Amino acid sequence: MAEIAIALEEALTVRREHGQPGRTIPRVVARGRGWTVADVVCTHGPCDHPYEERHAGYCIAVVLAGSFQYRSPKGRALMTPGSLLLGNQGQCFECGHDHGEGDRCVSFWYAPEQFERLAADAGARIGARFPVPRLPPLRPLASLVAHTGLGVTGTADISWEELSARLAAHTMTLATGAPIDQAAAPRNAEARVSRAVRAIDDDPHEHLTLETLAGEAGLSPYHFLRTFERSTGVTPHQYVLRARLRKAALRLARGAEPITGLAFDCGFGDVSNFNRAFRGEFGVSPRAFRRGLR
Numbered sequence: 001m002a003e004i005a006i007a008l009e010e011a012l013t014v015r016r017e018h019g020q021p022g023r024t025i026p027r028v029v030a031r032g033r034g035w036t037v038a039d040v041v042c043t044h045g046p047c048d049h050p051y052e053e054r055h056a057g058y059c060i061a062v063v064l065a066g067s068f069q070y071r072s073p074k075g076r077a078l079m080t081p082g083s084l085l086l087g088n089q090g091q092c093f094e095c096g097h098d099h100g101e102g103d104r105c106v107s108f109w110y111a112p113e114q115f116e117r118l119a120a121d122a123g124a125r126i127g128a129r130f131p132v133p134r135l136p137p138l139r140p141l142a143s144l145v146a147h148t149g150l151g152v153t154g155t156a157d158i159s160w161e162e163l164s165a166r167l168a169a170h171t172m173t174l175a176t177g178a179p180i181d182q183a184a185a186p187r188n189a190e191a192r193v194s195r196a197v198r199a200i201d202d203d204p205h206e207h208l209t210l211e212t213l214a215g216e217a218g219l220s221p222y223h224f225l226r227t228f229e230r231s232t233g234v235t236p237h238q239y240v241l242r243a244r245l246r247k248a249a250l251r252l253a254r255g256a257e258p259i260t261g262l263a264f265d266c267g268f269g270d271v272s273n274f275n276r277a278f279r280g281e282f283g284v285s286p287r288a289f290r291r292g293l294r
Contacts (some may be wrong), residue, residue, distance in 0.1 A: 034114025
């Protein structure tokens with residue numbers, strides 16, 4: 001993905017032109033209760049000393065560009081694009097760039113209680129910790145890595161809450177060798193999902209988080225996500241997006257209100273995102289859709 005490499009190269013160019021020492025530049029992309037996602041560009045190189053830090057919580061960092069050496073109590077590993085850096089709460093770690101300048105990662109940081117709940121829901125034993133420092137690029141993680149890159153570059157509309165839950169569960173499953181959770185849907189699953197669907201349809205522009213919907217259904221976020229997708233064929237985020245687009249289409253058909261105001265009223269915080277999502281769903285722009293009804 002060209003945008004990923006360009007952002008890293010731009011940061012390295014600024015460093016070289018101004019003679020700056022290497023540094024780490026984090027940009028928070030999204031956060032919720034117990035989780036944070038940040039786009040982290042690092043401009044350290046062979047002339048910079050490795051730096052030591054400590055993981056405040058659990059960390060999964062998806063490497064998008066560049067390479068570096070990672071050392072933790074669980075071992076040493078070369079981090080390359082597509083691999084996942086794994087960090088346990090309280091662990092000290094060190095990163096070095098002996099073989100080249102810079103890297104770009106998307107770091108998912110989890111509060112201990114949030115991560116342990118997601119890991120347990122996925123089938124890992126209670127209190128399990130990462131036994132290895134890294135997961136290499138693996139086919140079961142390819143889709144999650146790709147969606148991370150698409151989300152951080154703004155190429156696709158991503159639910160970071162859903163992605164963070166999936167990433168934690170799948171990563172712990174692969175890292176510990178735990179059996180993949182094949183539990184059947186809970187009893188009255190359809191009733192629980194139906195209530196969530198009705199809540200979304202009643203007010204699709206409302207900010208309904210995965211945590212909120214799961215709480216109302218009486219399920220953990222990870223189990224609700226799986227149950228909802230199994231029952232409806234789409235994730236909660238995808239369902240909310242389509243409900244908003246249906247509402248927007250109806251309003252476009254009914255009147256001549258400005259498209260900008262309509263987009264905001266229907267729950268879209270950015271008009272360009274609304275236009276892109278609408279075209280992806282209906283095959284035409286909102287303006288063309290309205291013209292075609294006349």
